[in-house]
Amino acid sequence: MLRLHKYVLTQLLPSSSLSAISLPLHRLISAAAPAVSPNPSFAVEDYLVATCGLTRPQAAKASAKLSHLKSPAKPDAVLSFLAGLGLSTADVAALVAKDPKFLCAGVERTLAPVVVGLTGLGLSRPEIARLVSLAGEKFRGRSVASKLSYFLSLFGSYDNLLRVLKHSPNLLGCDLDKIVKSNVAFLLECGLGSCDIAKLCISSRWLLSANLERLRAMMACAEGIGVPRGSGMFRPMLRAVAFLSQEKITAKLNYMKNTFRWSDAEVGIAISKAPTLLTRDKESLQHRSEFLISVVGLAPAYIAYRPAMLMYSLEGRIRPRYYVVKFLKQNGLLDHDRDFYNTVMVSEKVFMERFICPHKKAAAHLAEDYATACRGEVPARFTFT
Template identity: 40%
Template sequence: MSVTRCNVEDLNPSRIRTPQPPKALCLADAVTRRRRRRRRRRGDMLHLRNHLLPLLHAATSTASSSPLHLTHRLLSTAARSPFSVEHYLIATCGLTAAQARRASPKLSRLNSSSNPDAVLALLSSSAAGLDSLSLSRADLAAVVAAEPRLLRARPGTIARRIASLRGRANLSAPQIRSFLMSGGAAHLASSDVSPKLAFWVPFLGSFDMLLKILRRCNAILATDVDRVVRPNVALLGECGLGVCDIVQMTQTAAWLLTFNPERLKIVVRRAEELGVPTSSWAFKDAVCTVARNNEGTIAARMEFLRGTLGCSMDKLRSAISRKPSILGFSEKTLRGKIEFLLTKVQLETEYILQRPVMLTLSLDKRLAPRHYVLQALVEKGLIKNDVDYYSCVCFGNEHFVARYIDRHEDALPGLTDAYAAVHAGKSPAQSLTQHLKTDRYRRM
């Protein structure tokens, strides 16, 4: 029997070569160990804080300058909770609790106050130099509540964009403040809008007009000027609209200029199909109306008006060419106005078709209240029965009150207050008839 001899040194564990793990796994293990150590340290600190703080709170009532008090302060600092975005928005930015709750999800990546502090310094009165806008605390709160993501932007980028608003757009510090308060904060956080402001302010005629439009349509500053806005302005100009007409349209429908140019061409073609001449002042209304409603809605609305008024399509088209915006009202609203004019006021269909603007006026605040006032004045013999109803409803409210109510206040006491309540929407129009049927008026 043979025995195999082996070297004792070969059995030494230190000489046995084990396979080494990959380098990536070693790094991953190291990261995992570091994370575990940090969690253990945080757990130990919280455990220590939970056990010592009750004793420290009791000790602070005896001597605020004692070593135990100083230990309490050190432990409180060491165990300080992580950065709270919601608390920062309330304490530093001046937002309400509800505003902070809505804004904090947009700032979830913030883990310190260093970047927001730098941005706020550029906007507030605490910063010295040309880049400061000197916003008050209330203004800062309004700006941050409107666009919280501004606090995530790089301070250097914000400073360059503010300088560009001053230099390229030629805005003063008060104008920049007004711009931010009117919705411009979102654009300051995302891009440099000074080239677009350099176009819009001269085009609209004033910076104040730009602010007015921004409150209604902030998208104009997100639209490419050269590829979208200028071609749309040129297209409307080819239809016969002057610059003043386009600016006037922009005041109520600035979103039209943000359309893709091909889409606006389709809108213009549909407006022309309504029979509204491009040279007519009503063409602006036609473009805005068809832009808000699809072809099916417009066709259904025209068929409804034809059937409700009992007229031919040619006469209806003639009325629409004078006031295309009537196609923008719902069938329910139009039905109420038409039935009131035909049954209560007893107007002829032809009279309404010749004056389609009446269908755009409020039934509860203008058409009905003025009819009931005129009816009462006729019954009392204070005015003749040949007063033109259309002229009365087209008067401004002050003119109508001065001519038909204040003049007859002695004969119909209390009518002024009753009409004012109806016009303000505090009372229904029918309350005027009930008011005029009281015993006091019957005796008179």
């Protein structure tokens, strides 16, 4: 292990230190840092600005956590180590601003063993450097390598893991056995496969660190709405109910029943097909209901079985396409009725090919009027009586 430590350090420390490879590890690391400053009044704030690249306000804030430092010896060793990993000046400044105590980490006791462990997992220096920037203070924990080994297995790749850590670096600080593995075991019991769990946790990172009782409540809520474990909509449903209390979910279901004139069965069907309806604000749901039922003339049951169209913008998609189809019908340019749901759901390219382009001669201004309607305005030719 000592030889491995030495090997890693030869890759990280400046070339001036390589000749010391035969020295004991602690002497090797000492060689990487400048000598202790003879100045007894070491100015931490000035050091953070001049050497670490922090702004004066950042340095003033960070220096409060480093008031015990009397010389630049330890920070210089850490900075040398980080430079060896390949962190840029900007990376170092961001790291120190976020975690000033990183400068006090022991290179031999803490940082070098962590890098050795990560190298053993197959991570390259650029990958480790990226991890340092994301993990911050969590990188100073001796258990980083073992946790990373588990997360790499869980998420399937280093890139997937970085996506998670970019938004949830505190995940590396969670208790692996008591929290993370317990939550994963529960998700497996719920019928989710390993790939499902990885996908779910990539988009809903908090699941791995959530309270287990909260997870149980979410599962019960999803099933109570009518989405069984193992179904294709189970993962979206978990995301939808994640931060909603049972009281708020019940209130939202009742609101949708009244707004869309749905029965208990119909609101259950709609939510099971489009769980994110639970996250829509009441005003947007009200506007869609008024337009689709009162203006377009759709039956409530028709909407309940096709709730995906409620996910689209009323102003930017649903209403403009309704105007186009109605205009074409009134001017005898459509040879048969078109299903409204399919009209809304087709891509913009397909909609243009089916409803706009074929009528360039008969309705020369149709494309222009459609574009105007998509901006929220109502062209005169789209004013129907």
